[in-house]
Amino acid sequence: MFTTPQEAEQAFYQALRQADLGLMMRVWADDEDVVCVHPGGMRTVGHDALQSAWHQIFANGPVTIQPIRPLIMTTVMSSVHVLIEQITVSTAKGEQSAHCYTTNIFHKGRAGWRMVLHHASHAPQDAGLFDLQDRPDILH
DSSP: SSSSSHHHHHHHHHHHHHHHHHHHHHHHHSSSOOOOOTTTOOESSHHHHHHHHHHHHHHOOOOOOOEEEEEEOOOEEEEEEEEEEEEEEEETTTEEEEEEEEEEEEEETTTTEHHHHHHHEEEGGGGOOOTGGGTTTTOO
């Protein structure tokens, strides 16, 4: 049982770093609709579909993702986390990194705080360095 949304989110990223399907599925709500969208991927809906998708991802081993610059908006029963994921991949050319803009939504239920949505999309390489509020001279 996750007593805070931050605890559930920490477990989510720990599951990624350890390719731990059991832990990953404990993070997700199993008593309501759940949705996951990976960068450039299809929308995955439902607990069984999520388990299958994460199983395929973890077949390639752990995923090195560091969540940074979180903005957290929490009410009594829900918490929305908007952050940047810093992804590191080892290739033949050495380590390479990429960034994603990410929204994680958690709901509080009988089993504590659980994830109901993870949505990630590609972000510019310098996304981890600046936010629009940091650079007001840049517009749409």
